[in-house]
Amino acid sequence: MKRKVMILLLLTSLFLTGCWDRRELNEISMVSGMAVEQGEKKKYRMTVEVINPTAELNPAKGTSTTPAITYSMEGDALSQLRNKMDVGMSRRMVYSHMRIVYIDEKIARKGFLEFLDFLERDREIRDDFYMIVASGVPAKDALAITYPIQKAPSLKVHAQLQALARDWGGSPDVREADVINALTTEGIEPVAIAVGVQGDAEQGMSMDNEKSVEPNALLVVKGMGVFKKEKLLGYVSVTDTRNFMWIRNKLRFTSLLVPYKNNKFFSVRIFRSGTRINVDYQQGRPVISIKIKAEGRIDTAQFNSKLDDPKSYRELERQTKAEIEKQIKTTIHTVQKKFASDIFGFGLILYRQNPEQFAQVKKIGMTNLPEREYRWMCW
Amino acid sequence: MNIFRNWFNQKQKYQPTPATTSSALLPKPEVSDLLSKGLPEIEQELRRIFGNTLDFYLDHLSVGKQPGLIVYLESMVNPKLISQEVVNKLTQAGQNYELTSVDKLKQFRREQLGGLMAKVIMDESEMVRDLLLGYVLIIIANVEAALVIRATTEEGRSITEPSTQTTIRGPKEGFVESLDTNITLIRKILHNPQLRFERYIVGKDTQTALAVCFINGIADGQVVEEVRRRIKDIQVSGVFDSGNIEEFITDKTITPFPTVYNTERPDSVAANLVEGKIAIITDGTPFVLLVPVTLPDFFQTTEDYAQPFLMASFIRVIRYVAFLISLVLPSLYLAVITYHIELIPTALLVNLMAQREGVPMPAAVEVLAMELTFEILREAGIRMPRAVGQTISIVGALVIGQAAVEAGIVSNTMVIVVALTAISNFVSPVYSFSVSSRLLRFVLILFASFLGLYGVLLGLVTMVAHLASLRSFGVPYLSPVAPLSIGAQKDVFIRLPIFTLKTRSPFSKVKRLIKQRNSQSPSPPEGDDLLS
Known part of the structure; x- marks a missing residue:
């Protein structure tokens, strides 16, 4: 009897739930990237980029057909457009492999909370795609700049950002989850990768862009966008981004150029570094100390230095230390003076170490602290 | 269910009761x-x-x-x-x-x-x-x-290397069809006065001789008695292979998993007898049965013990992996590409999509068609006359493999999946065991086509529950893994050096659990080397 019931249950489960979400691979379109802009008639214009797999895979065919197709629609909410894309495209859209979301500068300045909830909520969309602000170029165009190696633009940008973040630290490597984290946590403000187009965007959107040795248009990383809450305030450079990564202890490798004397430089390849931030509370004010420990090797020295002598090493070490200090200081100054946004998360650290005092400091604002209260340690 | 059961166990009631002794x-x-x-x-x-x-x-x-x-x-x-x-x-x-x-x-x-x-x-x-x-x-x-x-004539095949369980290193003798020769082959390996052979006659019309073989003092008396009882209970008109006997003495008939081991190798039989198992030799077939048996036994060969233990362990792990591949690979592939696209790495997905482009059939039909094709090829390969042997390989490789892909009927990846599955299936050292993964593979493919990974998991859970319920002459089929014995793990998924294998599995139902109490690792003499 028990067995009968079990077998019956097993059989019915086949008929009840089977097949409803079955999707054949040749009945789907894989969305690799998305761009959100302000619409002309409606609130948003959403552009999706889908991959043409045969062209992406096969280099021989790749020259004849486009590796990716984009299509734009306008609507008052992204969720409404999500499954409506077949107005212009074929097959069912699958968003689970989306790597990139471009947000147009205008929308970023106004705030993007309205559709961030959709991106987070949707069951197919992951939370590890890159959030990118398209600066100085329509987001839709940034989505379509071709490249000969990774033919689909989004895949190229994804690879580009990963490599840059790993080898030099020039991209803040923020995924959607990081943005949401920063937004929902007190004491830290979000940032986003900023990209722009070098060259003529119109020409970059054609397949011909792949054929020239020097591409007509390239998508380049410009640094990062600094936010306060969900609103974009402005941008900082790639170098500042590297320093930001350094302060956040996310830096893996970087190359540091240190001026020596008489327009001579030496450069250090940093291959290991660690950062510790402490917030002390002295005389009613927080004192933030940043400790950076870095190891590196000398890549180049444009002068005759006796590198077999420990003394000269120590001298170079001292100078490197000073340069790191300068770099970090400049970045913190720039960000705090220009934007007054605590993207480094000093407030969060204070909160973790001393929540009551954080409540008091919050009234003043973490970014309004006078300079002398940062203590520098570097070795 | 009852209909099936009746059909299965139907007795011919109008026949006179069979005579009591053979x-x-x-x-x-x-x-x-x-x-x-x-x-x-x-x-x-x-x-x-x-x-x-x-x-x-x-x-x-x-x-x-x-x-x-x-x-x-x-x-x-x-x-x-x-x-x-x-x-x-x-x-x-x-x-x-x-x-x-x-x-x-x-x-x-x-x-x-x-x-x-x-x-x-x-x-x-x-x-x-x-x-x-x-x-x-x-x-x-x-x-x-x-x-x-x-004055019996010695007609019959001479002793040759076994055709099913070949080894690289180890004894090359295989059983033949003669019961007496087979007994000789075992006795030649086991010079043990406690080795016992008992003779039975089975088969109303064939009068086939069986020999039950065990080592007195190692094999459990109860199990031996149970084997005797089951053999005496056999009522059958003809016995032509030990497979006929197997169906009568097995603990459970409706299962894809064999609960009786069979081998063509005297050294394998001898080694198992030493482990406390009981062999049943049937006259007229080189396949000797061994009971009781557990699932891990089907992943072991005598060669494991002839090789260095590191290599043997590695190969044994490979066998388990190959079994899993042959069991679940097609269904996993099917489930992932039709239900769980998000699980595939993007680069691989683009690749797979490009291959599926233009394939007219749903993936489930594709998998089933390819698997069926392979099974047909395999059966044809066994049954056809030797003289036309080449035909199958040409037809199989060219027509099914290349042409089907080039015509766009099936995708390249699918051919790889089916081929890998097929090859993995041949890794199993005992042919009768590979049948289980062959059958269950289709069940899992069906489950995967309806329910995706959930279905595959459901199928596997059911399979494991079934495996856990199996017994072979009172020994749990999954022992010593479930029920677990840490001590017996030395010779399950890996094989440790023979001198560490001091005991038998505590679930193996033998009289003597200790195998070699004082064995120890070799220790070279200290000091100067022997030559000086």
């Missing part, structure tokens, strides 16, 4: 006390029993002054032996013995035929049976006993 099934002489009758009656009766068969030989002869009969089946005896041994001895007997009574006959057997397989019998039905087994029967007038001398 010897009673032999054609019985109608005349009782046959041996006390005169020679003409005996001749008449024997001719009646055997009829007009071609190979029945009966002749009159004289032993000294006594008239007698010599009877045998020409097809079963060695003519050389008859002329050399039987006739020679009888001539001597005629000169020196007066074979007028049973005692004289016995004395003659003792003094002249000692060492030869000869006996004096008084029972008529035994007479008939011995004739069938290749004995020469000599009846002397007025003596109420018959002399039987064994």
